[in-house]
Amino acid sequence: MINLTNIYLDKKIATEVQKVLLSKSLVQGEKVRELEAEMSKVNETRYAVVVNSGTAALHTALVAIGLREGDEVITTPFSFIATVNTILMCKAKPVFIDVNKETFTIDPDLIEDRISKKTKAIVTVDLYGQTCDYKKISKIAKKYNLKIISDSCQAIGAMYKSKPIAKWVDIACFSFYATKNIMMGEGGALVTNNRKVFEFAKRFRQHGQDMEKPYFYHHLGYNYRSTDILAVIGLSQIKFLKKWTKQRYDNACKLIKGLKGIPGIITPNLRVEGEHVFHQFTIRITKDYPLLRDQLRSYLFDHGVRSGVYYPCVLAEYPFIKEIIPYNKDMYPVAEELSSQVLSLPVHPMLKNSEIKKIVSLIKKGANEKN
Numbered sequence: 001m002i003n004l005t006n007i008y009l010d011k012k013i014a015t016e017v018q019k020v021l022l023s024k025s026l027v028q029g030e031k032v033r034e035l036e037a038e039m040s041k042v043n044e045t046r047y048a049v050v051v052n053s054g055t056a057a058l059h060t061a062l063v064a065i066g067l068r069e070g071d072e073v074i075t076t077p078f079s080f081i082a083t084v085n086t087i088l089m090c091k092a093k094p095v096f097i098d099v100n101k102e103t104f105t106i107d108p109d110l111i112e113d114r115i116s117k118k119t120k121a122i123v124t125v126d127l128y129g130q131t132c133d134y135k136k137i138s139k140i141a142k143k144y145n146l147k148i149i150s151d152s153c154q155a156i157g158a159m160y161k162s163k164p165i166a167k168w169v170d171i172a173c174f175s176f177y178a179t180k181n182i183m184m185g186e187g188g189a190l191v192t193n194n195r196k197v198f199e200f201a202k203r204f205r206q207h208g209q210d211m212e213k214p215y216f217y218h219h220l221g222y223n224y225r226s227t228d229i230l231a232v233i234g235l236s237q238i239k240f241l242k243k244w245t246k247q248r249y250d251n252a253c254k255l256i257k258g259l260k261g262i263p264g265i266i267t268p269n270l271r272v273e274g275e276h277v278f279h280q281f282t283i284r285i286t287k288d289y290p291l292l293r294d295q296l297r298s299y300l301f302d303h304g305v306r307s308g309v310y311y312p313c314v315l316a317e318y319p320f321i322k323e324i325i326p327y328n329k330d331m332y333p334v335a336e337e338l339s340s341q342v343l344s345l346p347v348h349p350m351l352k353n354s355e356i357k358k359i360v361s362l363i364k365k366g367a368n369e370k371n
């Protein structure tokens with residue numbers, strides 16, 4: 001079976017984990033601090049705080065900017081549920097803006113019309129590892145004095161105009177979940193240049209505890225601490241970030257070349273201003289392809305290739321969200337169309353050329369399967 005993701009874990013990493021276990025320093029110790037230093041380096045920021053998930057990073061970031069009940073946050077309806085849930089966790093109101101068909105990310109040209117007196121922030125999502133249009137978004141944020149928090153959970157290492165995402169936003173959030181480009185099973189981090197945000201985040205991940213005085217609490221917080229056992233896995237992976245990103249990119253280019261010209265198959269857009277890190281290689285299957293998206297997915301699976309649908313519906317469609325923000329079909333026409341068309345194919349760094357050829361040839365053959 002050709003898997004959609006392939007986790008890199010070997011005996012060396014297992015030995016590093018064993019060393020941490022035997023050191024008996026398991027939580028928020030040296031390895032967590034080392035990973036924070038690496039995250040600052042990779043993202044070119046002054047500060048990084050490692051937490052126990054991407055969700056925790058997003059929640060921390062939103063509270064750190066002072067988001068309160070009744071505030072509005074502009075975001076995309078085409079993302080993983082954590083993007084909207086963390087806004088709801090702050091009792092703020094998500095305001096969904098449709099996405100751009102080419103990049104799958106928030107359409108900056110639609111943002112200004114939806115800004116109100118209550119708007120506090122924009123949460124961008126660098127979906128599949130493709131960066132948003134940060135030039136336009138940061139211009140709008142400046143004009144209306146809004147904070148930008150990036151949900152870069154899928155985009156570690158991605159650049160926009162040759163700069164890390166963190167250079168374009170107030171706080172960038174990452175996930176180290178088991179399937180991510182850099183993973184440690186569970187984990188996350190936020191990076192920023194803002195000292196106040198940094199200090200707040202360090203307290204918030206430990207119930208609001210003072211950084212120097214144990215058992216002295218300044219404000220509400222959560223247990224968002226991470227462990228050295230996991231951080232050492234992250235450290236052993238992050239040193240391969242550049243190499244793996246290049247392998248993902250090369251694999252994506254081979255897939256794009258192979259799939260070129262198949263009617264009804266639209267491959268991802270390689271924009272020059274945004275360096276895509278291909279967490280997912282996501283194609284669109286339109287009506288010009290003889291199989292429906294889900295039929296192609298089954299066909300690939302039956303022939304030994306796993307694929308994924310991210311995401312099968314827009315966030316606004318979930319019943320519990322509909323209760324908060326009324327939703328009718330066609331409110332987000334691009335995102336809605338994409339959710340019925342997208343299919344992510346294997347692109348991970350360990351993919352072999354023969355496997356890429358097999359994927360391409362199956363999609364070509366699939367076109368003739370129906371009859």
Ligand SMILES: Cc1ncc(COP(=O)(O)O)c(C=O)c1O
Pocket residue numbers: 053054055056079080082083125151153154175176177186187188
């Ligand atoms: C776009 C996006 N946002 C947020 C998250 C949440 O990260 P985590 O699963 O580490 O909480 C993920 C990862 O699953 C994600 O893909």
